[in-house]
Amino acid sequence: xxxxxxxxxxxxxxxxxxxxxxxxxxxxxxxIGIVGQNGVGKSTLMHVLAGLTQPDAGQVNWYGSTxxxxxxxxxxxxxxxxxxxRRMWGISHIHSQMxxxxxxxxxxxAALEQQAPLLFADEPTSHLDMTGIRQLEESLLAYDGxxxxxxxxRELLDTICTRIWEVEDGKISEYKGNYxxxxxxxxxxxxxxxxxxxxxxxxxERLTQAFTETKQRASEIRKAPKRMGNSExxxxxxxxxxxxxxxxxxxxxxxxxxxxxxxxxxxKELPSVKFDVNHYGEQHGRTxxxxxxxxxxxxxxxxxxxxxxxxxxxxxxxxxxxxGCGKSTLLSMIYSQADGISVSPSSRVGYFSQSLSxxxxxxSIWNNVxxxxxxxxxxIRTALARMLFTNDEIHKTVSVLSGGERVKTALAKVFLxxxxxxxxxxxxxxxxxxxxxxxxxxLLEFPGTILFASHDRKFIQRLADAVLCLDEEKLTLFSGTxxxxxxxxxxxxxxxxxxxxxxxxxLTDLIGRLSSPKLEQAEKExxxxxxxxxxxxxxxxxxx
Numbered sequence: 070x071x072x073x074x075x076x077x078x079x080x081x082x083x084x085x086x087x088x089x090x091x092x093x094x095x096x097x098x099x100x101i102g103i104v105g106q107n108g109v110g111k112s113t114l115m116h117v118l119a120g121l122t123q124p125d126a127g128q129v130n131w132y133g134s135t136x137x138x139x140x141x142x143x144x145x146x147x148x149x150x151x152x153x154x155r156r157m158w159g160i161s162h163i164h165s166q167m168x169x170x171x172x173x174x175x176x177x178x179a180a181l182e183q184q185a186p187l188l189f190a191d192e193p194t195s196h197l198d199m200t201g202i203r204q205l206e207e208s209l210l211a212y213d214g215x216x217x218x219x220x221x222x223r224e225l226l227d228t229i230c231t232r233i234w235e236v237e238d239g240k241i242s243e244y245k246g247n248y249x250x251x252x253x254x255x256x257x258x259x260x261x262x263x264x265x266x267x268x269x270x271x272x273x274e275r276l277t278q279a280f281t282e283t284k285q286r287a288s289e290i291r292k293a294p295k296r297m298g299n300s301e302x303x304x305x306x307x308x309x310x311x312x313x314x315x316x317x318x319x320x321x322x323x324x325x326x327x328x329x330x331x332x333x334x335x336x337k338e339l340p341s342v343k344f345d346v347n348h349y350g351e352q353h354g355r356t357x358x359x360x361x362x363x364x365x366x367x368x369x370x371x372x373x374x375x376x377x378x379x380x381x382x383x384x385x386x387x388x389x390x391x392x393g394c395g396k397s398t399l400l401s402m403i404y405s406q407a408d409g410i411s412v413s414p415s416s417r418v419g420y421f422s423q424s425l426s427x428x429x430x431x432x433s434i435w436n437n438v439x440x441x442x443x444x445x446x447x448x449i450r451t452a453l454a455r456m457l458f459t460n461d462e463i464h465k466t467v468s469v470l471s472g473g474e475r476v477k478t479a480l481a482k483v484f485l486x487x488x489x490x491x492x493x494x495x496x497x498x499x500x501x502x503x504x505x506x507x508x509x510x511x512l513l514e515f516p517g518t519i520l521f522a523s524h525d526r527k528f529i530q531r532l533a534d535a536v537l538c539l540d541e542e543k544l545t546l547f548s549g550t551x552x553x554x555x556x557x558x559x560x561x562x563x564x565x566x567x568x569x570x571x572x573x574x575x576l577t578d579l580i581g582r583l584s585s586p587k588l589e590q591a592e593k594e595x596x597x598x599x600x601x602x603x604x605x606x607x608x609x610x611x612x613x
Contacts, residue, residue, distance in 0.1 A: 072187045
């Protein structure tokens, strides 16, 4: 069932075309994700489709009521549209004292309650923790109608979406499937563009060289020698002219083919960032960060108690948990080396906090990053390019930057700074998906140690090789990927109990056999190895 159709719509700001689309349709059951870099017009497109903003050209038709979940910073109201009449549900008086997460939950609930056939959601995961995001996923999957969604949460887009609309260079392109399907199709499209460009380049070079050589050959066809008689000269001239005409004709044909050759633009390609490991220095010792029996209470609430863990050189540790569980507090305590926390003397710690306090408002992006970096200007420019700053933009003063641009600048200042340990508090907040993916690539190449707090499941899965969850009763550092952590966490309790019984039985048997005085040395060493391995497995099971 058709719920919305847009025909020949356009929207511009001044001379800049934000987007144009010949035809967009939304049917019952659709789950459509709108993606693109910050500033390309995703929210503007949604507002046009939702009827909040009029297009400069074209028409949008609705076949049923709509509901809208606005971004948290776009007014404190949840809204419903019925036909062409919009009713605003004023809730600002209710949530004026609420946290960001509570406000978002209220907006989502108010929009879902309308049960409109078409739901628009603009960044509904902002300020939500993992539990809130999973609840939102379940609601959107079960929604009785169609959903059009803007989100920087790739896991959400993978779970929810059946189609992707990409806004890029003023055009709206449609891809079937979820976000991962879209990325795969984009990569294949890119590979095809590179192939076509290389074929175009080779053919152009071949035709250009052939044309040049042919023209040279035509000019070198010799005139009649001076000593040649008149009749012989005339005959030679006729033959030479004939040859020259043929050669010039061939040259003209090549020139014509060259002119008709369909031009292929070279695909855009960002340079890769290469960190000079010599800048970071060797981190000595088996432990870089040691946390021993640390307790933190805030306003009568215990965030964590008797917390102990250690971080090895080069580890990338994800700190996860619900809003208010103490993730930011823990990172701040590590940075200040609070009581019970020690950092290796060979470590130089860089700290990205959500306050962005490391930025100098009166300096440019370039000067903010350059002043604290030991990297070459080329490496810095490359890294800023990968964070999607143009050569002109890097000279903008921080005071005029958007929230997302400030975050990118602060992140670049940290990972390009003279640090070999990074503490990152919600580094993907306010970043669009392309920038998130570039940040992932950069941090994966970073040769030092990273501890980061995040709700971004895809980011955690790609980057982390250890996980610390502050929501659990037993606060222990899990060594492994986020997916391995989830598999261990979701392992049936009965299965764990049975596994513990098997391991305890094996341990008891090994202890009994090791006590025998008749054991040969080789057999004893093998049993001791089995004992240590079984004990290790039992301890890991106890930490679950």
